[in-house]
Every structure is written in structure tokens, then in C-alpha cells.
Amino acid sequence: MSTIFGSSIGRKLLMSLSGLFLVVFLIIHLSINLLLLVPDGGQMFNVAANFMALPLIKYGLQPVLFAGFIVHIIYAAILTAQNNKARGSAKYASGNNTKDVMWASKNMFVLGLTVSAFLVVHLIDYWVPLQITHAAESITIDGVEMHNTYALVNAAFAESWRVILYVIGALGLTIHLTHGFWSAFQTLGLSNNIWRSRWTVAGIAFAWIVGLGFAAIAILQFAFYQ
Amino acid sequence: MENNISLTLKVWRQNGPKEKGRFETYKLEKVSTDSSFLEMMDILNEQLINDGNEPVAFDHDCREGICGMCSLYINGRPHGPDDDVTTCQLHMRKFKDGETITIEPWRSAGFPVIKDLIVNRNAFDTIIAAGGYTSVSTGGVPDANAIPIPKVDADEAMDAASCIGCGACVATCKNGSAMLFVSAKVSHLALLPQGKVEAARRAKNMVAKMDELGFGNCTNTGACEVECPKGVSISNIARLNREFLKAKLQD
Amino acid sequence: MKLDSKIPQGEMAKKWSNYKANQKLVNPANKRKLDIIVVGTGLAGASAAASFGEMGFNVKNFTIQDSPRRAHSIAAQGGINAAKNYPNDGDSVHRLFYDTVKGGDYRAREANVHRLAEVSNDIIDQCVAQGVPFAREYGGLLDNRSFGGAQVSRTFYAKGQTGQQLLIGAYQALMRQVNAGTVDLYTRTEIVDIVMVDGKARGVIARDLVTGEFQRHFGHAVVLATGGYGNTFFLSTNAMGSNGSAAIKAYQKGAAFANPCFAQIHxxxxxxxxxxxxxxxxxxxxxxxxxxxxxxxxxxxxxxxxxxxxxxxxxxxxxxxxxxxxxxxxxxxxxxxxxxxxxxxxxxxxxxxxxxxxxxxxxxxxxxxxxxxxxxxxxxxxxxxxxxxxxxxxxxxxxxxxxxxxIHYTMGGIWVDYELQTTVPGLFAAGEANFSDHGANRLGASALMQGLADGYFVLPYTIQNYLADDISTPRMTGDEKEFVDAENEAKAKFEKLLAIKGNRSVDSIHKELGLVMWDFVGMARNKEGLEQAIEKIAAIKKEFYSNVRIPGSGEGMNVELEKASRLADFIEIGDLMARDALHREESCGGHFREEYQTEEGEAQRQDDKFTYAGCWEYQGEDKAPVMHKEELTFEVVKVAQRNYK
CATH class of the missing domain: 3.90.700.10 (Succinate dehydrogenase/fumarate reductase flavoprotein, catalytic domain)
Structure with a gap:
């Protein structure tokens, strides 16, 4: 066990496991966000968002989530640096014309950077006012006082530039996932000639559901919920 | 069917491992489209020698696609613009009259250039030496039919074992990773009862050697499989991951 | 020159057991003190080097390619024969032996062929244990097919890549020994001479093909497993690098070259x-x-x-x-x-x-x-x-x-006795490089069998019989006079080639030689044509030594220089082939003399005159070689005209 993470496959294992963990997070995140589309003035969404602010989640699970992001990002950087070194300093003058290779698979780091940049904006938009400065306004639902998260989101998506930014972020995430999803299973060794196409199809479907889901919420909020 | 074409060749020339290389441009007239790519290189070399120049050094041997020696990176692809072939099986009918062809050596930190288009691929032998075998000595083995092997397993092992060790996988990989090569050997032997005995040790030792020699990390782009002249599948990489992780978890 | 085939006594089926029971062995402590040089890493070379290493000898193994796995054995497609009789169709060691002698048109040594058939089954067992993925039936057992007109299905195969899989098996066994430190592997290194000390082969002079430097290597024994010389014809099914240079060096040091005219046309x-x-x-x-x-x-x-x-x-x-x-x-x-x-x-x-x-x-x-x-x-x-x-x-x-x-395979090669030792003590030859067990014609799927038989199961025994007398011979440093002289001689040869600075590329001269070979020493030969060929080859030799152009120098990698040095030896072989073909006034196997055919145009042997192996002894530069005969006697096989009608 000691040296597993010192090996190339071990490092990839960390990418795979942290990636799959983040995939689970995305599923939860999207599920909650879909409540934004329930036409109840944001009541259900606020309750769900408040649930996420419970101490157990805030102090118990959030650090794990952050750790997941950090491991994924740091190892991406390490692997990319090692891979550049392995590629060597001399580059091909005639480029690379290998066909049938998914574009995303060759640009995961760049796509990851796009998603990370978006993540920073996203944290400033919501996480900071909701969990750090508590600058977001309050609302009382069923006798419980909580942040009016819905109002915060609704106000944010009233601005078209932010909607565009979020759609771009969602698209970056989608492309990242089209390769990342099946690749995670390949790295875990849970693939063969049959399962490879299954994971690929599942991964592409998942990526677009997640991406279009987030994008649609932003657009619909902008168009119909103001 | 036969046709003659004229070509402009941009060829990487490098006098020695430590020397600086450069591209030289050569014109070649009347090359039969029925010739193989390496025969075209022979014509170029004949022309260079007759003009009093040094011919281009390139690796080649069997010229029938099995020894794995030939290793040219042609117009952006290892083994050139055809599928499921080695450079020696590539024919000039794949090129157009007047075309410019760029010919480079395999590029990767693991494969340093020796001269012109020849690279050093000893790293592959070193990886095999680290564990790519069954530890049986000559003699004293059981009868060949003592252990039945399911046909599907034998066939799959054969597919993995068809790797010719040319290095196209490393050459095309954006990460300079040797995972397809290593996984082909680990798979070949892990699929057979004879190799299963030391499967865990083999996977660990070969991966450790591959890492030590400076090959990159696999990011599952699948480019290796596309360029592999023998169509070795990246399903073998999944199997290697499985074997390796299983082995490590048992430690 | 004395040709002692050293065939063991006793009845045919027991000769090999008798030999093994009575031969000398080297004990494990002494094996460590003995060095063996193996030249070549094909089926014969890799299997021999790996086996010697496993036994505890110190092995130095040389290949001209970048990896042992590139050797041309890899290109064999069809399969490997063995007398397993798994299909229950009437095969046996005796039948495989008989078929091989008959297929070789009765020009092979019976005792060797019988041994080959005996160890054929061990080869299959060994390869399966190494993980060679032979084709199997749905029941999980090995599949066999009929090959090359055999009446039984005795050929084991791995898709159309049997040679590749067998070679990779041997290569892996070899790399295991490299890892264990018993075998030192020298890649991209060519043997340019054999060093003789007191009448015995004691080492080689090698040339590093990357740096151009010469090296001296000592060995208590030297094994040549360098393949055939089919590339004398320029166009052949051999790999571009396949050459007969090591065989010619052995010949020039006193090893007899047997039946050079027996070349197989596929x-x-x-x-x-x-x-x-x-x-x-x-x-x-x-x-x-x-x-x-x-x-x-x-x-x-x-x-x-x-x-x-x-x-x-x-x-x-x-x-x-x-x-x-x-x-x-x-x-x-x-x-x-x-x-x-x-x-x-x-x-x-x-x-x-x-x-x-x-x-x-x-x-x-x-x-x-x-x-x-x-x-x-x-x-x-x-x-x-x-x-x-x-x-x-x-x-x-x-x-x-x-x-x-x-042109595909050369049955002729360095003459060896039953122990695979040449006429030079301490110099052994294995695989296609020796004059082998195929007589005048090789049957399909027999070459892989022979290469591996020599390497895995024959040499590991017979070489001990020689080395047992050498246990107190100390290692030489390579600084002895014999080594220094040999190196200087080899260097001089390369310098001579570089100094010619003529007008013709190596390939253009090689092609000329190939055409002469194909036209006069090819599929059908006759007296007049062969006499012409000898003259033409002499003219080509003169042209080569006066007009070849080798760009570059002897330092660093110089592919043209490598090719030129090999062509110099191909010219010698071409001459030898033509002489042998001229002297053998009969048609047998791969050698067809137009003068000796039946009315229907079939090959006609002259058993009363030519039931022998023609062994050529080198007499010095530009002197006609002398032929000696190893008479072949057939105790078991009934010699008959082959009839496929």
C-alpha cells in the first residue's frame, strides 16, 4: 500500500476516485438546483439549501468536498507536468494527425482550468455570502430562520452576463466529463471491450444531462423567473 | 494501377545523440506508387550516395510488418497515413503527386535519438526484463495439454501478445506513456494460467520500471490504440490497472 | 580437415539417451567460472543464451538489432511441428523423423534428425509454460493443423504469427536472465571476427554499430546462431539485416561450410x-x-x-x-x-x-x-x-x-557434428546457421522446431561435454596478443573498405550479385551457367573492392559501412554456393541441376555418387576452397526417389 500513490497508476487512481466523488457531488448539486424551477417562490429550494448549511454538513462534509477538489486539481497539475516532461523537449514539426481521438481527452487540463476558474466565480457568488460573510438576506419558513438563497440566485441570474458565464462554465464541465467519466472507470480497471463502450455512452449522456441541466436552470431563471 | 509521383521530403537529420538536429529538404522524382515507403527511402538514399552525401539512417529490418524495427513519424502520424500498418507496410499510393512529406523520428523522453531517424528503444527491453515473463527455466515443465485454457482466453492473450514493440504508442501519446506496451505484456500473461502465478509481482515490477524510465502517465486518450499497427486494444490498459491495483491492495 | 560426426553408438532411437547418459557435465560451482558467447538472438540464439544463463554459465549475447525481439525468426508465419500426436492420427517420433529425412531428399544426417524429432515434444511443453498463446480448441486443448503436405496434423500455431510468439517466448526467457545478471546483452553490436587461441575459439571481436568502436570479448566457447545467408540473392524473404558474415568469419577461421548450394525457394x-x-x-x-x-x-x-x-x-x-x-x-x-x-x-x-x-x-x-x-x-x-x-x-x-x-531459407551452413560443434574446437553453430537437419530441402514448420531444439534441448547438454575439459582454463582479459591481432585485422578490413571511395553504392553492387545468383544459382542450375556465375562473381568482387562508395567514416553509426562489410561476405558465399552447386552433379531438394532430371522433369538424385554432405574448407584469400565429404549412411530410412504423384 505504501507506495501505491507514488506510482503512475496510483496517481491516476487518485484522479479517478476524486473525480468520481465530484461526480456524486454534481448529482446532488444538480438535484437541489432543479428545485429552483419549482414555482413556489423558492420555498423548497431554500429549505434544501438550508439543509446544506447544517453544521454536520458544513463542518463535516464540506472539508471532504474541498479536499476532493484539491486532490483532483493538484494531481492534475502533477500529472500534467510529468507528462510534459515525458513527452520530451523536441516537438513534432508535423504535429499530431491521429484520428478518432476525443478532443476532450487531449485537453483535460485546459478544460479543468476553465472549470476551476468558473468555480472561483461561483464560490464568490454564493458560498462567500451564504457561509462566510452571511451577507445574504434572511427569510423565515415554517418558523425557521434561514438565508433566502433563492433570492440571491434569482437576483444573480437577472444579469445576462452572469447567465452567459454560467452557461460557458457548464459547457466546460460537460466536455470535461465526456472524457472524465469513462476514463475514471478505465483507470479503476472496471472496463473491457464491452464495458468501455457502455461507460463511454453513459459518460457522454451524464455529461450532457449535468451540463444542460445547470445551463438550463440559469437560462430559465433569467427568462421566466424574474 | 502503377503511377509515378514526385515528392518533396522534409527529413530530420541529426549526426549523433548529443548533436543538434535539423530538417533537410530533398526532391525525389518518379517514385512508383507501387513501392513501399521504405523503398522510397532507399531511392532517396541511393540518390544521396550518388551525389556524394551521407544517406539518411533509419531503422528497418523485416519489411513485412512484424519485427517492429521501423519507426518513422510521417506527416503527423507514427507509421504514416494508413491504418493498421507499420512504416514498412505503408505504400506510396497513399501519397499524392507533388506532396510534401515530413519525416521525423519517434519523439519521447524515453526514446532518445541516436542518429537521423533512429531512436533508442532499449527502455522497452528493460521493462520486459523487469517482469515480462513466466519464471520457468528450460526443462521440467508439464505436458502442454496438462492445463486446458478456454479458447476465448487464449485468443485474447494472443491479441495482446501480438504487440511488436515498435513504440508507436509512445510516439503518438501526448503524455509519452508506455502503458499500451506494458499492458499488452501484462495482459498476455495474466490471461493465461501459466502467467497468472506471478501476475501480481509482474504488474508491480513492470509498472515501477516504466515509471522509473520516465514514461508519462496514461490519460486514456486512446491515441495509442488508433496508431498501434497491430490493433492492440486499450482494454489491456484497464486490465493492467486492475492487476496493478489488485496487487497493491494485497500488499 | 577431419570430419568426425561423433554419432553416438546404439540403435537410432536410443542414440540421444545414450549420449546424455554418458556425456561429461560441468558442476554448478564450475559453471560460474565459464563464459559462453552467443551470437544472435533468434530462436536458436535466444533459447540457447537463456538456457545457459539458467544453468549458471556466464553468457554474453550479441545482436545487430536494437532488441533481441527483432531477430528474423519473428517473421515465421505458419507453425512448428512436433510429434505429440494429440489428434490421434498416427503421428510418432519415428514418423516425424522419417518425414523430415525424406522431405530433405535424403541428404541429412539421420541421428541428428531423430534427435530433433525426439525433443520436438519438449519444445511445445516449454513454450506453453512460457505463455506462448498457441491456438486452442473450445475444449481448451491445443489445436493442430496439417502443413506442407504432411499426412498428419502435427503443426502447432499461433494465428499467422507463430514465429513471433515463439521468439517472444524465448526473448522473455532471455530478458529474465538479463535481469538475473547471468546474461550480458549487447544490442546493435556486430561480430566482425572470431578469436582463436591455441587452435580453439576463445572469443570474438565485436563492433558497436552506434559508436563504431571495436570490442574484444572472451568466451570459453562461442556459439553462432546467426541465421541463414539467403540475402546473398539481395531479394529474398529474409530481413534486410540478415547476413552470413559470422558464418563466413567462422569459415575463414577453419570451420567447414557444408552444402552451401542447398537454398530453399519458397x-x-x-x-x-x-x-x-x-x-x-x-x-x-x-x-x-x-x-x-x-x-x-x-x-x-x-x-x-x-x-x-x-x-x-x-x-x-x-x-x-x-x-x-x-x-x-x-x-x-x-x-x-x-x-x-x-x-x-x-x-x-x-x-x-x-x-x-x-x-x-x-x-x-x-x-x-x-x-x-x-x-x-x-x-x-x-x-x-x-x-x-x-x-x-x-x-x-x-x-x-x-x-x-x-529465396527463403538456406539448408546449407556451417558444418557441425552431432554435438553442434564445428570443425573449430569450441565453436558451435545452431539454428539456420548450421547445415542443419533439413538435408537438401526443409519441410514447412520445421525451422522453428530446429532452432528451438538446438537452443533449448541440444546445446545445453552438448556444450557441457566440451566445457567440462575447460573448467581450469582461466578467463582471458582480451589484452592477449591473439585478441589484439584479431582486432587490428578487423579494423584494417573496415579501413580498407572506407578507403576505396569509388562510385557505386553498396546496394547497386549487391543487386548485381543478386541477379547473377538468381539467374545462374537459382531455381534451376546447369554446368555452363554455374561456371559463368563463378566468373561473374569474381568480377563483382573486383568491382566491389575497387569501386564501392561508402560515405562517412568509421566513427559513429554508418549504415553503409555495415552493409558493405556484409556484402563483402555475401560475395564469398555466392562463390561458395556456385562452386558447391557445380560440383553436385545431381538434382536433390532445393538444388536442381537441369542435366539431372527425369523424363517428366522431376529432380533426379545420384545416390551412388552424392550421398554425402559437401564440406568446404577455406584455403586463403582468392584461393579455391577444398571440398571434403561427410558420407551419409542410412540405417533406418529406406532411401527412395521422392514421389508426389
């Missing part, structure tokens, strides 16, 4: 397409199991095909001449290689050849596809058909393949 190769052709590609003999060979019956049809006015598919069934089926009804398309090759040449010479050059015949799968379906044919030969299509740009499922014979 009937199913892709025909030559033009003057820049660099090599010929073999299509596995297994294709003849389902393909039917024919040429047009009418000369005008053949001519129309040659000019492109007619397509083969347009020739009606009754206008096709399935000449092998016509001439040899019993064996049909499955006659041995030499017979099939000559029949193709006969048709083409008579004006019935097809293809642009008229030097091709058809190999047609139409009736097999009709009988079995395209899928069945694809499953059997898919990879070969694809290979053909990549080269020729024709689809063999629709239009018949074109094939023509090409």
Missing part, C-alpha cells in the same frame, strides 16, 4: 514489382491448403492478362491449367516447396506466366470461398489477405492472388 511469395524492390514478402504456405494454383491454358490468354486486356476472373474454368493438380494428382497443391517452386518456374518460362512481368502464377481461393464461405476463409487467412492487399492493392477475396517463388 513457392508462395508476392512477385517482384520493380527495380527498387527491396525484399520479397512471403505468403504463408498454409494458403496452399485452400488455394488452387493455376495459369491460363492458352498462351494468348496469358499474354492478354500480361498486357492488362484480360482479368483472371474472365478466364473460363476449362481454360485454366491447375498444373500442380494435373502433374501431382496425389498431393496436388500441397507438394513440397521445391517441387511447387520449380513447377511455377516451368510454366512461366514456357510463356504462361501472368502479372505485368509474366513472372507470376495465380493462387485462387474462389472454390474454397464457394465451398466454405468467405467468413471461414477470412477466419483462416484474414491477416494474410490484408497483408497482400496492403502490398499489391488487390482484393484476394475477389481476384486471385499472384505469387512467385523466392
Amino acid at each position: 513457392p508462395t511469395c508476392i512477385p517482384v514489382h520493380g527495380e527498387f524492390q527491396s525484399k520479397l514478402t512471403l505468403m504463408s504456405e498454409s494458403l496452399r491448403n485452400d488455394g488452387r494454383i493455376w495459369v491460363p491454358k492458352k498462351k494468348e490468354d496469358a499474354e492478354a492478362i500480361r498486357t492488362g486486356k484480360l482479368k483472371p476472373t474472365q478466364i473460363a474454368e476449362e481454360d485454366r491449367d491447375y498444373y500442380l493438380e494435373r502433374r501431382y494428382p496425389a498431393f496436388g497443391n500441397l507438394v513440397p516447396r521445391d517441387v511447387a517452386s520449380r513447377a511455377a518456374k516451368e510454366r512461366c518460362d514456357a510463356g504462361f506466366g501472368v502479372g505485368a512481368t509474366g513472372l507470376a502464377v495465380y493462387l485462387d481461393f474462389k472454390s474454397a470461398i464457394e465451398r466454405l464461405g468467405e467468413d471461414a476463409i477470412r477466419a483462416r487467412y484474414g491477416n494474410l489477405f490484408q497483408m497482400y492487399e496492403k502490398i499489391v492493392d488487390d482484393n484476394p477475396y475477389e481476384t486471385p492472388m499472384m505469387i512467385y517463388p523466392a
